[in-house]
Amino acid sequence: MRSFQELQELAEQYRAPEELAAMMPAVKTADEIMGVSEDRILALMTRGVFQAGFSWKVIEAKWPGFEEAFEGFVPVRWKFMSDDDLDSLLKDTRIVRNGQKILSVRDNAIMLCDLEDEHGSAAAFFATWPREDHFGLLELLKKRGSRLGGATGQYFLRQLGKDGWVLSQDVVMALIREGVVDKNPTSKSAMKAVQAAFNEWATESGRPFAHISRMLAFSVGPKTI
Structure with a gap:
């Protein structure tokens, strides 16, 4: 799967960096x-x-x-x-x-x-x-x-405000693209794979899960009709 930096670069093909930064979810401290x-x-x-x-x-x-x-x-x-x-x-x-x-x-x-x-x-x-x-x-x-x-x-x-992911349609599309899962993750084994991927991206980037989740969503590009 791509690194977080590569995911961010994908997302920046569709949205300006400052726009992406403004759209990251708020995460509260403990x-x-x-x-x-x-x-x-x-x-x-x-x-x-x-x-x-x-x-x-x-x-x-x-x-x-x-x-x-x-x-x-x-x-x-x-x-x-x-x-x-x-x-x-x-x-x-x-x-x-x-x-x-x-x-x-x-x-x-x-x-x-x-x-x-x-x-x-x-x-x-x-x-x-x-x-x-x-x-x-x-x-x-x-x-x-x-x-x-x-x-x-x-x-x-x-x-x-608890840090975590939201598995929206776009996030799931990105996870499938990255080879984390092969379909909408509903089984325990698939969700454990999602957890492992987010753990890896978070360790690499130092970013909250919520930001990684949002970046995954933006990385699939704009909606098409």
């Missing part, structure tokens, strides 16, 4: 992530769950209503979501009334409360998880969380 409150983590999870398969613009427009309906997303409140709570939310026009996605708020609140018990805070858990096992963190979200598998978990971590 201390910054530790400062994120549990309610904001649950809010980010919920936003990702409701955006999946739905118009992001609609969720954006309705988000103040979500904040009101879920009373600020305090996990210890929603881990005890009652049948009456669910019935009320299913009638609440301030939110998207999808029963399974509403229930994911309860399940993810339970996970966050458990992480707080296990690690002092959920934020500390996410902040200290090693980048070299990013795939393991995605697997944990999938197994212990609700509706946080695949791209939803990846985008949640990106919004949290």
